[in-house]
Amino acid sequence: MKKEEVTKILQAKLEAGEHVSPVLPEGIKNYLIDIDGTICDDIPNEEPERMATAELYPDALKTLNKWYEEGHIIYFFTSRTEEHREVTEEWLKRHGFKYHGMVMGKPRGGNYHWVDNHLVKATRYNGKFTDLVEKEVTIQVFDDGQHD
Template sequence: MEKNNFPLLLDAEENGKKISPQLPPGVKNFLIDIDGTICEDIPNEEPWRMIDAKVYPDALKICNHWYEQGHIITFFTSRTEQHREVTETWLKKHGFKYHGILFGKPRGGNYHWIDNHIVRATRYKGKFTDLVERNVTIEVFEE
């Protein structure tokens, strides 16, 4: 795994009670899929293809740029723990900088993430670029 210090977490309180630490303002915590997002889509059923997966254009440049800006880069993949070695080897071979990898993401997509923290989702549609802000309609819990 690429080594870099995580940004310092800031203590936080809500209604006079401690809550989970927060990232400093401006620091983003990226969870980035691997297959079909930063490289060609390789299913877990064909792990022999993982080591030779082709990197998608600009994925390496943009991910490493975010890392150098001080953002947290964590790969979140449907690959299983048995694919850890080939995955870390592939990331290193291509020069990806990152803080961690989470294996075992549910397969199938169409995720509905519920969390007590702000969650922002960006769907990869074939082009890795810097992110831009857009106003969109979202579903929220009724107040």
């Protein structure tokens, strides 16, 4: 099914009052992107007055908007709280970010594990947004009792 067909079906269901999760067309990715220290200066929640003037990482804007234009889903997943939503949305708009939504209140810290029945890929930001490339790495998995 093509992306346009999926969008049309979802729009009809939403207009009918149904709450549905979209089915991503093949080749379309769902990106969850951190904000602080990933697309701009790392601003702690304890210094919200700095959020409105955070320095943009230009390669992040270029890359994320390119992914959006390619049809990928862009959600910001941030440790900023709901009280920071307005300043964050204004900052994203002022800089021209295209995105689908934002999830606030991600726990702070660096030991994230996403457990899902679907394949999940994670990419650690290390200073520059570029196109993603394939790379073989070691990962943690559930112990199924069968050891190689």
